[in-house]
Amino acid sequence: MEATLRRSATLVGRNHHQHGLRLSAAMPWCAATSNKSTTELSKKAPTRRQFSVLNRPAPNYPGHVPLTRLERAGLMIGSGIMSLRDPYRGDLIAAFAEATATPYFIYRLRDAMLASPTGRRILRDRPRITSTSLDLPHLRSLPPNTVGATYVAWLDREHVSPDTRSAVRFIDDEECAYVMQRYRECHDFYHALTGLPVVREGEVALKAFEFANTLLPMTGLSVFAAATLKKSERARFASTYLPWALRNGLRSREVINVYWEEQLERDVEDLRRELGVEPPPDLRAIRKAEREERARRKAQMGTV
């Protein structure tokens, strides 16, 4: 609240012709005053004094590192290149997302959350997804068609944990930092929702879906990682998964607005129908079949 007030106050201070709009400026989420200036305020980047690396301003939240424009550009380029070369550097992919999220994109996502009642509740409650906040044993006990059971089955199958997400550090606005953190933590739920596996092919397909849905630049630029896929995978991506991703990402509702903690006991097909997401062809099964086919052919050639 304080940060938003401070940001709004700075904006009001600089745009002196908006004196009379002080109240709406202070509470931009007030739907009642939906005038042009409010949307302008929320879409514009929070202005801050020019600073250099030698006199960084105080952090807005724990772990926050305010970056200068040059640093942000350097981080963008550096993390982009290095994460393309080594996609196991999840921390760099995260940094790339943060460096490219401003201006505009993270604010658009935050506004999409503000425009929905569930989104507003998420922003107010600020739930976090960690292995302790979700009761994983309980989720395992749920019927297999529920969201929670699908999620935990996916976690177990892919051998991942909800704790592997790095904290957001390079987004200046504190609320937008939470939005980015929420997106990052929900990524595994998107995997469970779509059923895409954690292999490079599945990740690229999911990133395409996320780009169509959230419009975060990192997701879109990650699609270029498709260039590092094998030829058959690239062909499959271009023919099946990319069209699926774009089609479903664009027509479905904003997945950032799903309050996952409340949807855990819901039937997953039901949720998919509500969101407007159709599951893609089972990538793991296709890859397994391909592997078996290749092994069979190799065995045949060996015996001949």
Next chain:
Amino acid sequence: MPTLRSSARLSRGQFQCQLQKRIRPFSSTSTRALSSSSPSSNSNTPPRSSTTPDYATPDPSRPTHFGFETVTEAEKIQRVAGVFTSVAESYDRMNDLMSFGWHRIWKDHFVSSLNPGFSPLTPGPDPRAPQHILDIAGGTGDIAFRMLHTAHVVNANPDVRVTISDINPAMLSVGRQRAQDQLPASQQAAITFVEANAEDLTRTKPLTSPPAPFFDASTATNRIPDASVDLYTVAFGIRNFSNIPAALREAHRVLKPGGIFACLEFSKVDKHPLFNAVYKRWSFGAIPLIGQLVAGDRDSYQYLVESIERFPSQEDFRDMIVDAGFVVGGQGYEDLTGGIAAIHKGMKPRVKAA
């Protein structure tokens, strides 16, 4: 000098470097107070002589600085350990990236200016006497390996042995691996690795089978005896110590009379303001970024540049060395690359026969 950050930083850094306030080597209000009523909380420190000032006795609860943060001495030890454990693997690569490889030049110059293995005051025609070199915070072995090369190969003096001491076992194991990979067997045999806190060299943990003398079985530690070291070196380590005067006093204790204390450390570029401005911006902008991209650890490199900022200037550090009982020649220091690094040397004076 470019102004540092705003009030937020000033309030955090109010503890301005307690050490500097107390160093007044030639003033009448000398700080050489009798400190026999020393902190009772500290049962771990060795008994100190009554001329050791209070601030030179390690006290785990005394505040010191960790980069721009204020922490207790005990906490600083832990946090520095965390930093160096996390950077140990990529330490050499990061050094190359941050200094564009120039750290090698500095280290080469440091070692060649010390010329280990050559003792001109040796009676007789042969200037090659046995030497014991103690390399503090020398985990990965950069300085020690150069010392051995100069002594054994350049000066053809095989009687020089090096003890590498580091508080961090991860850095020591990187050093041991590098020794096995890079050194010939004769030089490998001349190295001993010990795990020790430079502020208290009476309790070092040898990494290999303990040498019998000075080994205390009850604590499984080895004591570095008084006056047993000809050359005490510390390169890019001393700024991480939580209590520098304590380390300087330990150095004074273990050195033989006539022994040399040599320190290579980052320092101030204040004498060249324009270069300093560029250097500071590179330090605070690019180095944490490189640390994040290459080593995946922004915070350790942010600590690194902040600790450089916190380290006393060339003159202040020279005064600390003199205060610890060393004598210095000339300025007492030598600037490298405009002051980005500086070599400080001091000698433990020989006691005149009465």
